[in-house]
Every structure is written in structure tokens, then in C-alpha cells.
Amino acid sequence: MPELPEVETVRISLNEHLLKCKISKVRINVKNLRFPVPNNLEKSLEGKVFEKINRRGKYLLINFKQDLSLLVHLGMTGVFKINNSYSPEKHDHIVIELKEKFLIYNDVRRFGFFKVYKKNLVMQSPHLKKLGPEPLDIGFNELILKKKMMNKTQNIKHFLMDQKNIAGLGNIYCSEILFDSKISPLRLVNDMKKSEIKKIVKSIKKILTKAIELGGTSLSDYKTPSGKLGYFKNELKVYGMENKNCFFCKKRSKIKKLVQQGRSTFFCMKCQK
DNA sequence: AGGGCTACCTGTACGC
DNA sequence: TGCGTACAGGTAGCCC
Numbered sequence: 001m002p003e004l005p006e007v008e009t010v011r012i013s014l015n016e017h018l019l020k021c022k023i024s025k026v027r028i029n030v031k032n033l034r035f036p037v038p039n040n041l042e043k044s045l046e047g048k049v050f051e052k053i054n055r056r057g058k059y060l061l062i063n064f065k066q067d068l069s070l071l072v073h074l075g076m077t078g079v080f081k082i083n084n085s086y087s088p089e090k091h092d093h094i095v096i097e098l099k100e101k102f103l104i105y106n107d108v109r110r111f112g113f114f115k116v117y118k119k120n121l122v123m124q125s126p127h128l129k130k131l132g133p134e135p136l137d138i139g140f141n142e143l144i145l146k147k148k149m150m151n152k153t154q155n156i157k158h159f160l161m162d163q164k165n166i167a168g169l170g171n172i173y174c175s176e177i178l179f180d181s182k183i184s185p186l187r188l189v190n191d192m193k194k195s196e197i198k199k200i201v202k203s204i205k206k207i208l209t210k211a212i213e214l215g216g217t218s219l220s221d222y223k224t225p226s227g228k229l230g231y232f233k234n235e236l237k238v239y240g241m242e243n244k245n246c247f248f249c250k251k252r253s254k255i256k257k258l259v260q261q262g263r264s265t266f267f268c269m270k271c272q273k
Numbered sequence: 274a275g276g277g278c279t280a281c282c283t284g285t286a287c288g289c
Numbered sequence: 290t291g292c293g294t295a296c297a298g299g300t301a302g303c304c305c
Binding site for chain 1: 276277278279281282283284285
């Protein structure tokens with residue numbers, strides 16, 4: 001499910017609902033997520049009070065008033081649900097009880113994970129340490145990307161997908177970003193012109209910002225913690241659009257699908273050079 | 274050191 | 290209807 005816009009939407013929603021709430025009880029139904037749920041998670045969380053929730057790339061950093069940060073990755077199908085009462089559903093792995101509220105972690109494929117850190121150590125976690133820059137930071141620009149591209153021979157789609165280069169882009173938004181910047185996903189990074197890199201940076205910011213405004217993209221699993229869908233689905237121009245007329249050149253060309261590094265890429269051969 | 278590929282898991286869609 | 294297969298928003302950890 002979740003790339004940067006979805007995780008950011010979840011972050012905003014959790015912040016709205018959980019700030020200052022105190023955890024009364026934690027129940028773990030399934031221990032084997034991507035990594036084992038920390039042994040003492042129930043004990044670590046009970047009695048804790050939610051503070052500001054942050055995001056880095058596709059990771060959530062859930063902070064507590066006490067000296068504790070919960071690092072959460074949603075994998076492919078991880079969702080949080082916030083309800084006033086609890087009625088069990090399939091794949092509810094972690095149920096966190098608050099005063100008159102339940103926070104539930106549900107994850108069909110179990111690729112998500114939870115890890116517990118002391119506040120000052122969470123940024124040192126191996127997951128976060130290797131992440132590239134935040135694409136929506138003001139300081140993120142073509143010079144930073146260009147530097148990362150030096151001496152690399154990969155195609156641009158693969159490059160954008162690598163979290164070491166930029167944090168937060170995934171399979172949907174990489175196709176959409178390259179379509180928006182009219183750059184072919186097959187282009188190799190070492191022969192990209194500065195003007196093209198600039199276009200890509202502009203498209204990254206534009207697409208991600210718009211997607212956050214619309215609450216992310218709901219394909220099958222993804223919903224916000226309060227159960228809302230993400231409406232960027234209606235803005236997708238190429239992802240999942242194989243054989244459809246191209247949004248830009250209309251009937252002159254159809255969207256093609258190809259597989260790069262084992263992942264589907266969608267693009268227009270006429271518009272993207 | 275750096276890159277490429279696979280495994281992890283369940284659900285769904287599709288062809289036969 | 291049922292079975293087999295391919296594919297799905299991600300990434301750690303293996304191998305080369």
C-alpha cells in the first residue's frame with residue numbers, strides 16, 4: 001500500500017486522533033510480522049502517552065511523552081484503524097486500547113513491522129540511517145540528485161525507487177513522476193541532463209504534494225485510520241493504465257507496461273523520451 | 274563496496 | 290467449480 005503520501009496521510013490522521021492519549025492495554029494477536037514484534041511490546045507501551053508522530057520516508061516515528069519511540073513500517077498492506085469500539089477483523093495483529101478508543105494494526109501480508117527505541121536512538125536505527133533526502137524538504141533540489149546519480153549506470157526508474165537516493169518514492173509514484181516529467185523510465189542516470197533532473201525534481205514535489213492533499217492512493221487495501229479512501233487514485237495517469245490512451249497524446253499512443261527489476265512500470269513511448 | 278535477486282505472506286484475478 | 294499461476298503499494302539479506 002503505502003508510499004510517502006499514504007504514510008504522511010496516516011501520520012496526520014494519527015496525530016489528530018492520538019495526541020495526549022494514554023495507552024491502557026495492548027494485545028498482540030500475531031507476533032511474526034516482517035520482524036518479530038518486540039518481546040516486551042505490551043509492557044513497553046502500557047501507560048505511555050502519545051506525543052507528536054513524525055515521518056521519515058515511508059517510516060512512521062510514533063513518539064511518547066516517556067522516553068520511547070515506536071518505529072513503524074507498513075510494508076505493503078499495513079493499515080491503522082481507530083475505532084470507538086472493537087470488533088475483531090481478520091489480520092488484526094496488534095490492538096492498542098486507549099481511553100474510549102482503540103488503535104488497531106491490521107496487515108494482510110505481514111510485511112510491516114514495529115520496533116521500539118529510546119528517543120535519542122531512533123534516528124540511528126539501521127532502517128533510517130541509510131535513507132536518502134526527504135523529497136518535500138525545501139532544500140531538496142537537482143544538485144543533490146545529480147550528485148547521487150554520478151557514476152551510476154542504473155535506469156532512472158530503479159534509481160528513484162532506491163530509498164538510499166530519495167526517501168519515500170515507490171512503484172506507483174515513480175511511474176507517475178516520470179510520466180509527468182516526460183522522461184522515459186528506461187533512461188540511464190549517467191546520461192541525464194541537468195535540465196532533465198530539474199524537471200524530475202519538480203515533478204516529484206508536484207505529484208507528492210498533490211497526492212498528500214488528496215489523502216494518498218487507494219487501490220485495494222489502503223484507507224486512512226479513520227477509514228477514508230485516498231483520492232489520488234483518480235489522478236493516476238499511467239499506473240495500472242496499460243493499453244489505455246495516453247493522457248497527453250491521447251489516441252496517438254497507448255500506455256505500455258514493462259517490468260524493470262521485477263516491478264511493473266507504466267509509461268508512454270511517444271511522450272517520454 | 275555496490276549492485277541484483279529472492280524471500281517473506283495472503284488475497285485476488287485469470288486461464289484452462 | 291476447481292486448480293494452478295501470476296501478480297500486488299516494500300525491503301532485508303543473501304550472493305556475486
